Amino acid sequence: MKLESYWLDTAPAFSVGAQGPVAGRADVVVVGAGFTGLSAALALARRGATVTVLEAGRVVGEASGRNGGHCNSGLAHDFGALAARLGVDKARAFYQAYSAAVDTVERLVRDEDIDCDFARVGRLKLAAKPEHYDKLARACDLLRREVDPHVAMVPRAHIHAEVGSDSFYGGLLQKTGAQMHMGRFGVGLAQAGQPRLGAAPARPAPAPAAEHPPAGIPVRQPPRRGFDQNDQSRAPNSQATVQLDLRDVLVDQSHLISAFDFGQDEAVDVGTDRRLDVAYRQ
Numbered sequence: 001m002k003l004e005s006y007w008l009d010t011a012p013a014f015s016v017g018a019q020g021p022v023a024g025r026a027d028v029v030v031v032g033a034g035f036t037g038l039s040a041a042l043a044l045a046r047r048g049a050t051v052t053v054l055e056a057g058r059v060v061g062e063a064s065g066r067n068g069g070h071c072n073s074g075l076a077h078d079f080g081a082l083a084a085r086l087g088v089d090k091a092r093a094f095y096q097a098y099s100a101a102v103d104t105v106e107r108l109v110r111d112e113d114i115d116c117d118f119a120r121v122g123r124l125k126l127a128a129k130p131e132h133y134d135k136l137a138r139a140c141d142l143l144r145r146e147v148d149p150h151v152a153m154v155p156r157a158h159i160h161a162e163v164g165s166d167s168f169y170g171g172l173l174q175k176t177g178a179q180m181h182m183g184r185f186g187v188g189l190a191q192a193g194q195p196r197l198g199a200a201p202a203r204p205a206p207a208p209a210a211e212h213p214p215a216g217i218p219v220r221q222p223p224r225r226g227f228d229q230n231d232q233s234r235a236p237n238s239q240a241t242v243q244l245d246l247r248d249v250l251v252d253q254s255h256l257i258s259a260f261d262f263g264q265d266e267a268v269d270v271g272t273d274r275r276l277d278v279a280y281r282q
Contacts, residue, residue, distance in 0.1 A: 005066045011183025014059045016194045026052040034064035038189045039108070045193055053193070060186030071178040072123055073099040073148075080142050092147045099148070102178055109180070114188030116181045123177035124154065124162060127169040136172040150175040 002009075028044050030037045033055035041051045055061075075082065075095055083091035109118045127133035136153065143151045154162060156170045 005183070007067075007069065007181060007183035007186075008058070008061060008065045009183075010181070011060075011065070011187050014187045014190050016191055017053075017055075022052060022054065024052075026050045028052075029054060033059045033186075033190060034062060035060065035186065035189070036064075038186065038193065042189065042193045051193070053190075059190045060183060064186055065183050067182060069179050069182050070123070071102050071105050071118075071180060072174075073102050073176040074123065074174045078139060079147065080139060083142075083146070088146060095147045099176060102176060105180070105185075106178065108189065108192075109185065112188060112192035114185055114192070116185035116188060118178055118180040118185070120176060120178045123174045124171045125174075126159070126163065126171040128167075130169050133169045133171075136170070140172050148174070148176075 027049040028041070028051045030041045030051060030053045033053050037053060037055075038059070041053050045051045075098060079091055079095060082094065086094075106118060106120075108114065109116060125136060127136055133153075133156070140151050140153050152173050152175070154171045154173050156168070159168050159170055160166050162171070
């Protein structure tokens with residue numbers, strides 16, 4: 001049985017960074033060469049900071065390289081339920097943040113010329129029962145009215161052309177979602193930082209804990225605090241203050257994590273070759 005992620009198994013090797021102990025000083029040290037670490041490092045480097053990325057394994061070797069390859073717009077939860085709980089304005093802000101994340105990925109792919117098969121193929125939520133189609137149609141009307149003009153219903157007569165099956169009663173198509181090769185994107189993102197990043201090791205020794213850094217790599221761990229989009233982060237060992245716009249940092253947008261239950265029917269992926277398809281399980 002093959003246990004390696006397809007994205008990692010078919011990604012090009014990353015050999016630009018240094019291996020082994022890292023000497024010298026940097027304004028910012030990023031621990032972990034996943035999507036968030038690499039994109040944050042690249043954004044900081046563009047603002048003039050010297051950045052070193054430390055990675056104990058391989059570039060995007062963990063969660064960033066072990067996923068479905070989907071870059072989804074929209075929300076994991078029903079927009080109407082979210083609006084009822086938080087208000088339309090906050091629900092719209094959540095929804096638009098997901099759409100902006102996909103735009104950020106597309107911009108990075110284009111600006112850095114990353115060969116990762118990025119394509120806006122959309123996301124199709126399938127109706128397994130007639131009542132599901134009616135619910136999706138109401139959701140589609142609300143989305144078009146409040147936040148997203150790029151949604152449409154696919155009637156049952158046309159669903160076979162989408163999924164190669166007549167088992168579903170139609171679906172809701174969100175057209176702005178994308179898919180891409182996650183391994184090639186990650187390696188391309190790491191290579192985009194060279195030579196602007198100090199180092200992005202491919203397989204060095206395990207990254208040290210921040211409270212016990214080795215000699216020559218001073219690392220200051222800031223106090224724990226919540227994210228503040230208007231906050232400024234002071235670079236370690238530097239008098240300069242680097243402004244980091246959170247829109248420049250890639251965030252895993254596969255799920256919206258919430259502390260409460262919206263009561264929505266559970267969904268399960270039934271992916272096709274290109275478009276992401278989601279069907280109600282109940």
